Amino acid sequence: MPARVELAGFFIDGMMMNTPVQGAQIIDGVVLSQKLRAEVTLRVQALKARGITPGLAVVLVGENPASQVYVRNKVKACQDSGLHSVLEKYDADMTEVALLERIDALNQDPSIHGILVQLPVPAHIDASKVIEAISPAKDVDGFHIASAGALMTGMPGFWPCTPYGCMKMLESIHFDLKGKHAVVIGRSNIVGKPMALMLLQKNATVTICHSATKDLKAMTLQADLIVAAVGKRNVLTQDMVKPGAVVLDVGMNRTPEGKLCGDVDFEGVRQVASAITPVPGGVGPMTITMLLVNTLEAAERASQSHA
Ligand code: NAP
Secondary structure, eight states: OOEEEEEOOOOOOOOOOOBOOSSSEEOOHHHHHHHHHHHHHHHHHHHHHTTOOOEEEEEEESOOHHHHHHHHHHHHHHHHTTOEEEEEEEOTTOOHHHHHHHHHHHHHOTTOOEEEEOSOOOTTSOHHHHHHHSOGGGOTTOOSHHHHHHHHHTOSOOOOHHHHHHHHHHHHTTOOOTTOEEEEEOOOTTTHHHHHHHHHHTTOEEEEEOTTOSOHHHHHTTOSEEEEOSSOTTSBOGGGSOTTOEEEEOOOEEOTTSOEEOSBOHHHHTTTOSEEOOSSSSHHHHHHHHHHHHHHHHHHHHHHHTO
16 A cells, blocks of 8 residues: 555635836746635635545655655645645556556545646656546646647646646736737647647737747747746847747756756846746746646536536
């Protein structure tokens, strides 16, 4: 049997504030997260009053140090908002068959509404097989093909947490996407592509750039909104940004001194952008917040289907 850690919790209340600074407005992901998590807590309490506690299972295989930090943060966030959470930790030599069996058991478990398998999994396990084994009704990471298809076709489903958090940040500054030109740099299945689809759904005109894009600067200079999701420092510099554009920085990198930074030259770009997310304290905290939102949503949907 796995190590099972049961958690209960409290919540942090807070108000969304955008700190005025010289140049761009800073979109503060910590403050916005606090506000959204306070709303989650209220909805959790309402469900609990009906005898349902939203539950998230977080599955970690192996000892990857970064993954250990991520799962701890996710579990703690559940605790803080009053959700039930279960952390299942397995040795790196767990077989694929054994992992698929655990996922099947969690799919059947009525106390679990969301299942998250922390990626990457060890090389001998096929990550896509694992993701497809999760019931789409519990796919709170939004990585299942059914979730991707639902996003593509505009059907109800779970949106991947990072781009979903970016959409909430745009909403918080009342950025109307209709008719705007959005440039997304990066085309991964977990950030770039779903981000582009979400922006398209809100009537933006979307350009997706990637490593084979010939003239990135020519693209970004046309943008009213730039989302950088690459994983390389200084991919976006001041000279690449149209004055007044909004810039969301998804990247997580390290400076040579070891400081956390994004893909955007923050100090330069904030001088020309109208709004910008910092790293740290921007998109990162929103990702976990949207995981809570998706888990809550999964529990609410399950309660409606059993009503
Ligand atoms: P990924 O799978 O490695 O994708 C990176 C994308 O960037 C690829 O599409 C790649 O193009 C493109 N790219 C690489 N070099 C480029 C260049 N010079 N110009 C334009 N495009 C370029 O990464 P990911 O999973 O999407 O993550 C991206 C970044 O976001 C990473 O730093 C990651 O740590 C961070 N992240 C943060 C959060 C958060 O919560 N804040 C969550 C998820 C990810 P090709 O497709 O052509 O290779």
